[in-house]
Amino acid sequence: MNQPDDTPNFESAMQELETIVKQMEMGNLPLEEALSQFERGIQLVRVSQKKLQEAEQKVQVLMQQQGQEQLSPLTDDENDA
Template identity: 45%
Template sequence: MSDTPTLGEDLKRLEEIVRRLEADDLPIEEALAIFEEGVGRLRAAKLRLAEAETRVVQVLRDTAEDGTVRLEPLDG
């Protein structure tokens, strides 16, 4: 099992971070720390979404006229 959070986990944590920052009762150091975490999770989520989009485009390109789909790894 991977220690890397799923996209869903990242999105859930981002929602928690937004709620915490909007609460406006955090010391500046803590607010900055969770803001930095949020930026990191947002970047990771955007990367995963871009990778998924690339896979979808590749699958659509590789779909044969008879409707079958050929899947190939993106790195090979």
């Protein structure tokens, strides 16, 4: 599944999103630019979520092929460890 040239990979999307967040947190962007950056940030979040879902589906398929259990979501206890 090839991605279009204008669709960033996960790592690039996250890096660009981090840059946008830092710029917006500084609070010195003009309104129009802030809105534009916010819109771009939403696009990057959607791309990243889609890529994570695709990766999870691939892992599920591989685990099923190996006869292993389904993945279960992490609980808060597991995240704190």
